[in-house]
Amino acid sequence: MGVMSTAAFFGRFTIDRQAPVPAYYQLQDWLMQQIDSGDLGAGASVPSERQFSEHLRISRMTVRQALDRLQRDGRLIRQQGTGTFVGRAHLVGDMSQLRGVSSELADQGRSSRTLVLGVELATPPRPVAAGLGLDPEIDAIRVRRVRSVDGEPLSFETSWLHPERCRPVLGTDLVDRSLNEVLTAQCGLDLAQGHERITATALDSYEADQLAASPGTAAFRVQRTTWDGAGRPIEVVVSVIRGDRFSFEAVLGSRDNAAARYHTPTLSAVGQ
Amino acid sequence: MGVMSTAAFFGRFTIDRQAPVPAYYQLQDWLMQQIDSGDLGAGASVPSERQFSEHLRISRMTVRQALDRLQRDGRLIRQQGTGTFVGRAHLVGDMSQLRGVSSELADQGRSSRTLVLGVELATPPRPVAAGLGLDPEIDAIRVRRVRSVDGEPLSFETSWLHPERCRPVLGTDLVDRSLNEVLTAQCGLDLAQGHERITATALDSYEADQLAASPGTAAFRVQRTTWDGAGRPIEVVVSVIRGDRFSFEAVLGSRDNAAARYHTPTLSAVGQ
Numbered sequence: 001m002g003v004m005s006t007a008a009f010f011g012r013f014t015i016d017r018q019a020p021v022p023a024y025y026q027l028q029d030w031l032m033q034q035i036d037s038g039d040l041g042a043g044a045s046v047p048s049e050r051q052f053s054e055h056l057r058i059s060r061m062t063v064r065q066a067l068d069r070l071q072r073d074g075r076l077i078r079q080q081g082t083g084t085f086v087g088r089a090h091l092v093g094d095m096s097q098l099r100g101v102s103s104e105l106a107d108q109g110r111s112s113r114t115l116v117l118g119v120e121l122a123t124p125p126r127p128v129a130a131g132l133g134l135d136p137e138i139d140a141i142r143v144r145r146v147r148s149v150d151g152e153p154l155s156f157e158t159s160w161l162h163p164e165r166c167r168p169v170l171g172t173d174l175v176d177r178s179l180n181e182v183l184t185a186q187c188g189l190d191l192a193q194g195h196e197r198i199t200a201t202a203l204d205s206y207e208a209d210q211l212a213a214s215p216g217t218a219a220f221r222v223q224r225t226t227w228d229g230a231g232r233p234i235e236v237v238v239s240v241i242r243g244d245r246f247s248f249e250a251v252l253g254s255r256d257n258a259a260a261r262y263h264t265p266t267l268s269a270v271g272q
Numbered sequence: 273m274g275v276m277s278t279a280a281f282f283g284r285f286t287i288d289r290q291a292p293v294p295a296y297y298q299l300q301d302w303l304m305q306q307i308d309s310g311d312l313g314a315g316a317s318v319p320s321e322r323q324f325s326e327h328l329r330i331s332r333m334t335v336r337q338a339l340d341r342l343q344r345d346g347r348l349i350r351q352q353g354t355g356t357f358v359g360r361a362h363l364v365g366d367m368s369q370l371r372g373v374s375s376e377l378a379d380q381g382r383s384s385r386t387l388v389l390g391v392e393l394a395t396p397p398r399p400v401a402a403g404l405g406l407d408p409e410i411d412a413i414r415v416r417r418v419r420s421v422d423g424e425p426l427s428f429e430t431s432w433l434h435p436e437r438c439r440p441v442l443g444t445d446l447v448d449r450s451l452n453e454v455l456t457a458q459c460g461l462d463l464a465q466g467h468e469r470i471t472a473t474a475l476d477s478y479e480a481d482q483l484a485a486s487p488g489t490a491a492f493r494v495q496r497t498t499w500d501g502a503g504r505p506i507e508v509v510v511s512v513i514r515g516d517r518f519s520f521e522a523v524l525g526s527r528d529n530a531a532a533r534y535h536t537p538t539l540s541a542v543g544q
């Protein structure tokens with residue numbers, strides 16, 4: 001990246017030395033805006049540490065501190081000897097969407113793969129049994145899967161299914177199939193409503209292993225309960241999703257007109 | 273926690289030694305279900321490492337591995353010499369909600385405080401200028417705040433406001449006030465619609481400092497753009513929210529009836 005393009009890269013951005021916010025954080029925040037908005041698209045190269053340091057008159061240590069977090073969250077990829085590049089655009093899921101990720105993806109022509117780790121009857125944790133409306137001594141169907149999108153592992157999912165309503169799942173090959181589709185087509189269920197809770201976490205060593213990521217990578221843990229049109233519980237699903245590859249989006253309305261402004265779900269790559 | 277209550281604590285839970293999923297992960301997942309559902313409420317004590325180890329016939333190292341992540345995410349608090357307890361219930365925000373967190377909280381009688389770090393005209397990053405519909409050489413109003421709920425810092429927020437539409441903000445004391453309320457009452461704006469993007473991250477050292485948390489704590493980064501009823505951009509806000517204290521919730525509908533099932537937003541403590 002030459003001198004001219006460095007100037008263009010920075011535009012009006014300078015470090016505010018009077019600000020209560022440290023220099024590294026100002027730079028990090030500014031870069032994140034450029035990347036998340038797609039102004040700096042996937043694969044774009046960013047200036048070298050030296051260029052950052054000279055242009056902004058900050059130490060290289062300050063530059064490194066700013067870049068470290070962006071690398072940790074997958075927004076920047078440092079390649080030894082080549083430079084630093086913007087990482088792949090995140091996949092984006094609509095938070096208000098009940099359809100499974102794979103069905104969202106299929107609609108958009110993205111390639112989605114499913115690795116099935118196990119399908120069996122097992123003892124659900126008490127809250128899961130309660131969520132499914134089962135007596136605590138009744139086993140439920142447990143499905144453990146790793147979902148990949150465009151060849152990259154994205155989520156590790158444990159689904160607990162109602163043992164009667166979802167029984168056909170036990171005899172169905174789930175590899176590369178949407179579980180929602182099986183529930184609809186094979187089990188004749190109408191997945192009408194759901195409740196979702198999203199927490200922030202970091203991949204632990206087992207999840208990282210399953211998702212081909214580094215332990216400690218930022219992640220979402222999503223717990224969803226789904227009911228049919230009659231309000232009968234169908235499934236309780238826990239998904240651990242790589243935060244360096246995925247974001248949630250939502251369209252918001254004010255209290256009174258939220259419903260009216262509700263929009264059609266999308267899952268798409270952003271940036272670029 | 274005595275022998276009897278330990279048996280009651282575990283109920284039917286056992287470690288499945290044939291499972292592809294490691295023992296520590298099975299235990300961690302099971303505990304997380306008990307805590308997130310509120311079955312184990314805030315302050316509840318959990319068995320000792322020795323009790324876990326003896327009851328489940330796993331090594332104490334395996335127990336520690338399971339508990340570590342739960343501690344890191346704030347679900348368990350280990351107190352030297354006293355034992356291990358369930359952490360405070362998460363605050364829960366509705367993801368589809370356009371109102372600010374503080375106005376959601378106020379409606380529920382929660383105490384919300386706002387520390388104002390700075391209010392000034394500043395150069396917005398290009399994508400923020402674009403989001404606000406401003407020429408790149410125009411300054412915007414930048415408001416940096418730390419929001420606390422029930423005495424505990426929860427989020428670090430940087431709001432970029434349209435310099436004309438929001439000008440009265442420059443002369444307004446924002447301490448312990450909702451910015452949305454100021455925009456509505458003082459600036460006469462109608463915050464009608466928004467777009468929100470949520471990414472997973474971990475607090476870096478500066479954010480951790482502001483939020484009285486440990487660096488590396490799981491966190492959400494939320495970027496929201498708000499428009500008035502005429503579609504004119506009002507603000508671009510970036511909030512970094514502690515993931516050990518906060519979760520998002522959403523009610524989901526299937527594609528066809530999402531709007532009909534849209535529900536009233538809530539922000540409440542769960543668990544206990």
